[in-house]
Amino acid sequence: RENIRMGRPAATDAEVEAVAKAAGCDAFIRSLEHGYDTVVGGGGAHLSGGERQRIAIARAMLKDAPIVVLDEATAYIDPENEAVVQQAVGRLVAGKTVLVIAHRLSTITGADQIVVVNGGRIQDVGTHGELLKNCPLYQEMWRAHMGAKEGEQA
Incomplete structure (x- = not known):
């Protein structure tokens, strides 16, 4: 929860969970031992690459910046996560200026x-x-x- 909330520190739990759902994180977060209160380690060490990217997308959604920079957003994820990440990115960038590397x-x-x-x-x-x-x-x-x-x- 706090990792996502870094996007907007004053966000409510409901707002954090809403962006987690939009970013495709909610299901895997709820399956963790302590759900949204699970400590995932420095840099999300206990998460897969695709899960870390979805958490980062949720954080960016919460921030709601008008300009989004995506640097190799799908470069290091497995095919199972790629579709979910691409859908989440689509929701993240709607109505924004996007620079994709x-x-x-x-x-x-x-x-x-x-x-x-x-x-x-x-x-x-x-x-x-x-x-x-x-x-x-x-x-x-x-x-x-x-x-x-x-x-x-x-």
Whole structure:
């Protein structure tokens, strides 16, 4: 509870639990030995990577900042948690300005604007469709991404 409440220290227990539900945390939190009062260790050491990310999303939802920066939001989670995290991120960013830093291209395909960076320089800017048409580097990255996804499913 207190880990999530760091997003807004004056939040009520009901507000904390509401954002936990929206972030997909409520069920696993309630299954912990002491529920919302469980001590999870420094940096959430007793939680999985996906659970830690959902707690961080709940904290950000509680903060309700107008600008959200997501740095590799789905990079280190297992496929079971990825869908839950992506749904939670969708709820987090609704109506906000979002900056997403990602190597996993499926994370950004719906972005209004994608900036392709190569060697610290902007290579191209556009939507997913525009970049697939006009940016050889993005085309190459997309092919590699899709090939990696197919390899995961094999």
